[in-house]
Amino acid sequence: MRILAFESSCDETAAAVVEDGRKVLADEIFSQVKLHEIYGGVVPEIAARSHLEVISLLADRALKTAGVTRRDIDAVACTYAPGLIGAVLVGVNFAKSAALALGVPLIPVHHIRGHIAANYLAFPDLEPPFVCLAISGGNTMLVDVRGYTDMSVLGQTRDDAAGECFDKSARVMGLGYPGGKPIDDLSRQGDDRAYDLPRPAVNDGNPFDMSFSGLKTAVVNIAHHAQQTGQPLDKPGLAASLCRVVSEMLVSRTMDAAKLLGYKNVAVAGGVAANSRIRADFEAACEKAGRALFVPPLRLCGDNGAMIGAQAYYEFLAGHTADSSLNAYATMTL
Ligand code: KG4
Numbered sequence: 001m002r003i004l005a006f007e008s009s010c011d012e013t014a015a016a017v018v019e020d021g022r023k024v025l026a027d028e029i030f031s032q033v034k035l036h037e038i039y040g041g042v043v044p045e046i047a048a049r050s051h052l053e054v055i056s057l058l059a060d061r062a063l064k065t066a067g068v069t070r071r072d073i074d075a076v077a078c079t080y081a082p083g084l085i086g087a088v089l090v091g092v093n094f095a096k097s098a099a100l101a102l103g104v105p106l107i108p109v110h111h112i113r114g115h116i117a118a119n120y121l122a123f124p125d126l127e128p129p130f131v132c133l134a135i136s137g138g139n140t141m142l143v144d145v146r147g148y149t150d151m152s153v154l155g156q157t158r159d160d161a162a163g164e165c166f167d168k169s170a171r172v173m174g175l176g177y178p179g180g181k182p183i184d185d186l187s188r189q190g191d192d193r194a195y196d197l198p199r200p201a202v203n204d205g206n207p208f209d210m211s212f213s214g215l216k217t218a219v220v221n222i223a224h225h226a227q228q229t230g231q232p233l234d235k236p237g238l239a240a241s242l243c244r245v246v247s248e249m250l251v252s253r254t255m256d257a258a259k260l261l262g263y264k265n266v267a268v269a270g271g272v273a274a275n276s277r278i279r280a281d282f283e284a285a286c287e288k289a290g291r292a293l294f295v296p297p298l299r300l301c302g303d304n305g306a307m308i309g310a311q312a313y314y315e316f317l318a319g320h321t322a323d324s325s326l327n328a329y330a331t332m333t334l
Pocket residue numbers: 010135136137138139162163164166167178179180181184270271272273274275276301302303
C-alpha cells in the first residue's frame with residue numbers, strides 16, 4: 001500500500017511516499033528555518049503562509065522522486081494534531097483535497113505518533129511493545145507503545161518541552177534559532193559540571209511527569225547576571241551542564257518506565273533525540289540495564305513526512321480513516 005503523506009505542524013513542510021509503513025520511496029522536506037531565524041522563533045502566520053506556497057510543489061516532487069504517478073497512490077495521510085493551528089490547517093486541507101481528487105482514503109495522523117513511527121522506518125524489525133520518549137520542540141512525552149495504534153502517555157512535561165528549553169536557552173546565550181544543535185555542538189567543548197543547574201521536580205503524583213521551565217529560567221538568569229555584571233559567561237560549560245541535566249531527567253524516567261513495564265525495547269523520537277549527550281546517555285543506560293535502544297538517524301528525528309506515512313499505514317489497518325469533515329487541532333491527547 002502506497003501512502004502519500006504530509007506534515008505541516010510547525011516549520012517544516014514535508015511530503016513523502018511510503019510503502020506498507022516501512023519503505024520510504026520519497027521524503028521531501030522544506031525547512032522554514034531561514035524565514036523565522038531573524039525573529040528568534042517560529043512566527044505562526046509566516047509558517048502557515050509558507051506551507052501554503054510550497055506544499056503542492058513538494059507533493060509533485062515526492063511523486064517524481066518515488067517514481068510513481070498519482071494513480072499509484074492508495075491513500076493520503078496528514079498530520080492533523082497537535083501543532084500551530086494555521087500550519088496544520090494547510091496540510092489537512094491539502095491532504096483532504098488530494099484524497100478527494102484521487103478517490104482514495106484520507107488518514108489523519110497524530111504528530112507524536114508519527115515521531116514514534118520514525119523508528120519503524122529506521123528499524124525494520126522493531127515491533128511494539130516498547131517504551132518511547134518523544135522529545136521535540138513543542139512536546140515531551142513518555143509513551144507506553146503497547147501496539148501500533150494502542151498507546152498511552154505515561155508522563156509528560158507540565159510546562160515547556162525539552163526542545164523549547166534548549167531553544168530559549170540558546171537564544172539568551174546568543175546562539176540563534178533553533179538552538180538545540182548549537183547548544184549540542186558547543187557542549188562538546190564544555191565542562192558538564194560548570195554550572196549547578198536545578199532539576200525541577202514534580203512531586204505530586206506521577207513520577208514520569210517532567211518540568212523544564214525552572215531549568216530554562218535558571219539558564220536565563222545565569223546569562224542575564226553575566227551580562228549585567230560584566231562577568232564572563234562560560235557558554236560551553238553552560239551548554240554542557242544544560243545537556244547533562246536535561247539528559248539525566250529524561251533518561252532516568254524512561255529507564256524507570258521500561259523497568260516498570262518489563263519492556264526490553266526502549267525508543268527515542270523527535271528533534272531533540274538528535275542530541276549527542278542524550279543519545280550517549282541512553283546508550284550507556286540501556287547497555288547497563290540489558291535493554292535494546294532504538295534511536296532514528298538524525299534525518300528521521302526532526303519533522304518529516306515519511307514518519308507520518310509510516311504511522312498512517314498502521315492507522316489505516318486499524319480502520320482509522322477520516323471523511324471530508326476532518327478538522328485540524330492545536331492540541332490533542334495521544
Ligand atoms: O521534532 P522537531 O523537528 O519539531 C517539532 O515537532 O517540534 O524538533 C525540533 C526541536 C527544536 O527545539 C530543536 O532545537 C531541537 O529539536 N533539536 C535539538 C537538537 N537538534 C534539534 N535539541 C538538542 N540537541 C540537538 N542536537
